[in-house]
Amino acid sequence: MAISLTRGVLLLAHGDDLVLEQVGGVADDTSGGVPCTRATRFQIASISKQMTAVAVLLLAERKALDLADPVARWLPRTPAHWSGITLHHLLTHTSGIGHWSDYPMIDLAGPADPDDLLATFAAGAPLFAPGAGWSYSSPGYVLLSRVVERAADRPYGTVLDEEVFGPLGMTGSFAGTPVDRAEVAVGHEDGRPVPSWDLDVVNQGTGDVWCTGPDLLTWLDVPRRGRLLTADSVAAMTTRHALTPRDGEAYGYGCFLGPLAGEPAVHHSGYNLGFKSLAVWLPESDRRLVLLTNQAEVDPALASAALAAR
Template identity: 70%
Template sequence: MSASSLDSGVLLLARGDEILTEQVAGVADRSTGVHCAAGTRFQIASISKQMAAAAVLLLAERGALSLSDPVVRWLPGPPPEWSGITLHHLLTHTSGLGHWEQYPAVDLVDPAEPDDLLGSFAAVPPLFRPGAGWHYSSPGYVLVARAVERVADRPYAEFLAEEVFAPLGMTGSFAGAGDGRPDVAVGHEGGRPVPSWDLATVSMGAGDVWCTGTDLLTWLDVPRRGRLLAPASVTAMTAAHAPTGRPGEAYGYGFFVGPLAGRRALHHSGDNGGYKAFAAWLPDSDQRLVLLSNQAEVDPVTVTSVLGPAEAR
């Protein structure tokens, strides 16, 4: 994907603190004709898992929880099969919980009562015992967000707003439903608007955050500059905890750790209904790459072509 081929969304490439590529294109809402702008907020989908991981690490730094704590401590009526699942397992996708396709009773668009949603997850047996494998699991991150709410004693979206976004100066970011918010892009598929997934409950912690392109670039300063978190927490977040099965790749806490376009990277893509997203930091060249689009047809991984050839070592 070249910079000129972005049809709708925001593309940013930085090296160090210099912006090399900055493109804004397309329409934020076809029903109104409002165009995308630098201040347009997009769903970042599964990149939201990084904010959930940061929330847990912040609480761990304060002694409010431990990454080795069983998650059932903060969940109502958990099934016995979840008794060995820790926060570490959930953050690294090694809990044994499945992804959305394993839970056909869950409708990603329709709102659900929080405890009913947990009941839908509990009704499906885990794929393996905790720590015995790796399987990407958004439902696992929903449990992470529920634990954050219980430990912090406040709504998850409020915790992110006050403890994550505000300290980083991410003034265009928020978690949860976009209804009634200004400057939000509407997701499109096949050129037509599509209903948003429920972000207040069903995708809480897993895919619920909205960001501007600039804010998401700022977010990458958490691993890059050690902002927000203590050094030990940054190390834990970016460590290669669990092999994913792809060559040279592992999962940290909310980050894939492994090769990207032939070089070391921390990265993650996002895919909600009508939205695609991608964010990466390449430490060897200190490049940061952000793509946010409100078109379902975009292949976010192709954006890596704007990085150019890998430098010889």
């Protein structure tokens, strides 16, 4: 198939060489039709979980926390049914805490009080005992971001700025609401601009990060080159800790591990209202693929076609 991206950025690198680059469409047609460029920031949605996992691993390296810590050590007023949940369980989606569909009372786009949000999570019945199953849980990563704040004694976004984005040179990346930042894409559904989900409280740590295409390509050097983390932490991040329902796939810390394009892959995708994202590293061929778009309707074969073409 022809590789054609309506809105966004598609990058493919082989080794250190960029072999495919597509940048097209409109980033913000509410302001006169601002085009997408390499500097446009997109919501990367659930790929944000990788940044949360790395922040936790950095704090573990410094002995500020331990992955075996019970969540009750770090969060106040946790319910009795969370007593067996550890940070490892949250990182691997094996905590038994549900996903957004299990909390229909939560408005993903509306403002929320942080304590009220945690209370809503705590009131939900567990899906299974900690470690007894696997179920994808964005709320689990919200909890991890709160743990990071307490262990680092700084706001979560500040931790990412100072400990993750800054050291990696990801100068176009940030977490939370853009406020007055420039070169920020507007999400689209059915061809129309849509309001953003809340990124400061409800989606903190689970879908709150904005990146440029080149920044997200750099991000994939964390597992690829061992940047930022020790070798042991990279190994922990990319270990197959828990099997997912998909054949041959497992989950590490903030990443899926399974076959893509006929090769083992470290990858994650994301969806926020009006945005789709994908970040893939294929270790055997040393290829990295990044797809960021501010349009919900994306041909699912686009990434596979890019990989097949090179």
